[in-house]
Amino acid sequence: MKAISDARPLYPxxxxxxWHNRRVAFSVAIIALLFxxxxxxxxxxxxxxxxxVERKFIIFGVFIGPQDYWLFGLMxxxxxxxxxxxxxxxxxLWCGWACPQTVFMEMVFRKIEYAIEGDTGKQKLxxxxxxxxxxxxxxxxxxxxxxxxxxxxANLLLAYVLGTDALYKIISEPLQDHxxxxxxxxxxxxxxxxxxxxxxxxxCTVVCPYGRLQSVLLDRNSINVAYDHERGEPRGKLHKxxxxxxxxxxxxxxxxxxxxxxxxxxxxxxxxxxNCTACIDACDAMMDKxxxxxxxxRYTSENAITKKSAKxxxxxxxxxxxxxxxxxxxxxxxxxxxxxxQTTLFRAPGSRYIxxxxxxxxxxxxxxxxxxxxxxxxxxxxxxxxxxxxxFAGSPDLTLEAAGMSEGxxxxxxxxxxxxxxxxxxxxxxxxxxxxxxxxxxxxxxxxE
Ligand code: SF4
Ligand code: SF4
Numbered sequence: 001m002k003a004i005s006d007a008r009p010l011y012p013x014x015x016x017x018x019w020h021n022r023r024v025a026f027s028v029a030i031i032a033l034l035f036x037x038x039x040x041x042x043x044x045x046x047x048x049x050x051x052x053v054e055r056k057f058i059i060f061g062v063f064i065g066p067q068d069y070w071l072f073g074l075m076x077x078x079x080x081x082x083x084x085x086x087x088x089x090x091x092x093l094w095c096g097w098a099c100p101q102t103v104f105m106e107m108v109f110r111k112i113e114y115a116i117e118g119d120t121g122k123q124k125l126x127x128x129x130x131x132x133x134x135x136x137x138x139x140x141x142x143x144x145x146x147x148x149x150x151x152x153x154a155n156l157l158l159a160y161v162l163g164t165d166a167l168y169k170i171i172s173e174p175l176q177d178h179x180x181x182x183x184x185x186x187x188x189x190x191x192x193x194x195x196x197x198x199x200x201x202x203x204c205t206v207v208c209p210y211g212r213l214q215s216v217l218l219d220r221n222s223i224n225v226a227y228d229h230e231r232g233e234p235r236g237k238l239h240k241x242x243x244x245x246x247x248x249x250x251x252x253x254x255x256x257x258x259x260x261x262x263x264x265x266x267x268x269x270x271x272x273x274x275n276c277t278a279c280i281d282a283c284d285a286m287m288d289k290x291x292x293x294x295x296x297x298r299y300t301s302e303n304a305i306t307k308k309s310a311k312x313x314x315x316x317x318x319x320x321x322x323x324x325x326x327x328x329x330x331x332x333x334x335x336x337x338x339x340x341x342q343t344t345l346f347r348a349p350g351s352r353y354i355x356x357x358x359x360x361x362x363x364x365x366x367x368x369x370x371x372x373x374x375x376x377x378x379x380x381x382x383x384x385x386x387x388x389x390x391x392f393a394g395s396p397d398l399t400l401e402a403a404g405m406s407e408g409x410x411x412x413x414x415x416x417x418x419x420x421x422x423x424x425x426x427x428x429x430x431x432x433x434x435x436x437x438x439x440x441x442x443x444x445x446x447x448x449e
Contacts, residue, residue: 009127010201011120012110013257017281026097027107034100038159045374050160056374056403062335063374065403067342071334078327083210085320087217089313091224095211096275101195101203106260106276108149109196116142120257143197150192154185201261205272214271220302221314225275227255227266227297228305235266238290248292255279255297265297339438341379341400341430342370346442348409353445360388360413361446368407369430371400377432381410384427384439388414412444419446 040047042061049058055066064072086094095102116138117123129135158181159167170178170185195203204211218224227249236246249266256264258278263270265279283297303309345367354362371377378399383390390396391411398406412426423443430438 010260010262011123012260012262012278013254013282014114014119015106015258015276015278015281017285019277019281023097023277024107027103030098030100030103031107035156038156038164046163048160049163051162053161054403058374063372063403065370065372065374067370067403067405068372071331071338074327074331074334078324078331081320081324081327084217085317085324087214088219088222088320089317091218091222092211092214092273092275093223095204096225096277099204099274101208102274102276104149104153105196105200105203109146110260112145112149113142116145146197147189147193150196151185151189153192154188157188158185201272201274204274205261211271211274214269218269219314219316223299223301224269225265225273225277225280225297226269226300226302226305228295228300229266229268230305232266232296248287248296250286250290252286254282254286258282269302338372340371340373340377340432341437342372343381343430343438343440344368345381345410345428345440347445353447355447356413359417360415361419361444362391362411362413363444364409364411365442366407366409368405369398369400370405371403374402376401376404377437379430379432379437382429382431383412384429386414386418386424386426388412388418414444414446416446419444422446422448 037048038046045061045063046058047060049056051057055069057064057072059075064075083094113123117126126135126138155167158170162181166181170181175182199207232247232249234246235249235251236244238244238250255266256262256279258281259265260276260278261272261274263272265273280297280299284294287294287296345365348364348366351364354364356362367381369379369381371379376399378397380396380398381390389412391413393409393411398408400406414424418424423445426442426444428440428442429436430440
């Protein structure tokens with residue numbers, strides 16, 4: 001296994017070709033989406049919020065507060081199964097096309113590097129050259145741009161984690177009022193800068209746990225960027241004027257030269273491969289030059305290469321899909337039947353019924369009411385049946401902040417005539433205005449007749 005300290009700087013050749021063009025278009029869409037999503041609001045709340053600090057999440061409009069940890073767990077589990085299923089079938093499509101690390105590294109930071117320092121050869125020369133004015137200007141410009149983009153990404157992270165309101169505040173209000181937040185932005189700017197200026201592909205090859213899972217998740221039917229060894233081997237240089245007896249690989253090493261993780265795809269599927277497609281383009285360009293058919297390196301599976309069968313759906317895939325459908329169904333049911341409040345109301349420990357002089361019986365309860373929405377609500381607790389009334393100890397005002405909680409004690413008072421047995425089930429509800437938010441039951445104790 002490669003360690004960070006062993007790493008040597010890589011100078012991958014500038015990629016070009018049809019797959020690269022597709023990836024550029026896709027990356028533009030991904031980056032636009034990443035920067036737009038936290039600013040989209042539905043019913044006044046952010047479309048996506050991942051506030052791990054306060055354990056508040058909004059996933060496409062569904063608010064998940066601290067008390068909804070099981071819903072969050074279910075969502076995470078579904079996401080994990082989805083990742084497993086997706087990876088089993090499509091390999092590391094995510095890494096090459098949509099992972100923010102790859103997208104920013106290959107489509108933003110490396111593009112800036114190529115634009116300022118030139119391609120591989122020029123970069124190597126510049127790094128070896130003495131510190132002339134030209135080198136200082138080039139390096140200074142490159143790392144200033146890296147720093148500014150890292151700062152923008154750190155701000156974006158804040159918008160996702162603490163929300164755009166926090167971001168507006170820090171921008172519009174005096175800095176000394178938000179020193180902690182600003183320190184966080186500075187710290188994350190430094191981390192992103194270190195990641196994109198120094199760590200680079202090692203984030204994928206050494207740090208990322210998803211990359212490490214590949215050996216478990218992939219099978220011989222998984223689709224990956226792969227070298228067709230049946231067609232390419234035995235490899236050998238192309239010699240003009242001789243009849244070729246080798247395979248189609250002409251040992252030009254172009255696939256190695258463009259690889260941003262520095263591997264040779266011809267050695268088979270490797271954990272370091274992020275499926276960036278650069279080697280497909282490089283090899284296709286070479287095949288065009290020498291007049292061979294394109295696709296020596298392509299999206300394919302090991303079985304498609306060796307057995308000429310391209311079976312994508314295997315029993316394992318069906319198994320994952322079945323689990324995923326079950327999880328999504330459960331998730332859909334839970335979200336659809338979810339209430340805005342969650343109330344617990346229990347008889348106060350050690351308390352008995354109280355017989356009142358007016359012919360009523362009282363039971364004392366303690367209650368807790370959680371607001372499961374991201375807005376302030378003013379709910380009221382009601383006794384729906386049997387007929388009776390609630391007497392709150394203290395103020396009956398239950399105004400709840402977003403994701404807030406209120407607790408208190410309440411007497412339930414019921415006329416004896418309404419009570420047919422020692423234990424009576426009370427049907428209760430929580431409403432806001434005329435809108436019922438939740439219903440629940442509890443028991444009421446009366447003396448034996
Ligand atoms: S082997 Fe090919 S697809 Fe994999 S990382 Fe290297 S260039 Fe990208
Ligand atoms: S680019 Fe293609 S032909 Fe050249 S070494 Fe790689 S696999 Fe062989």
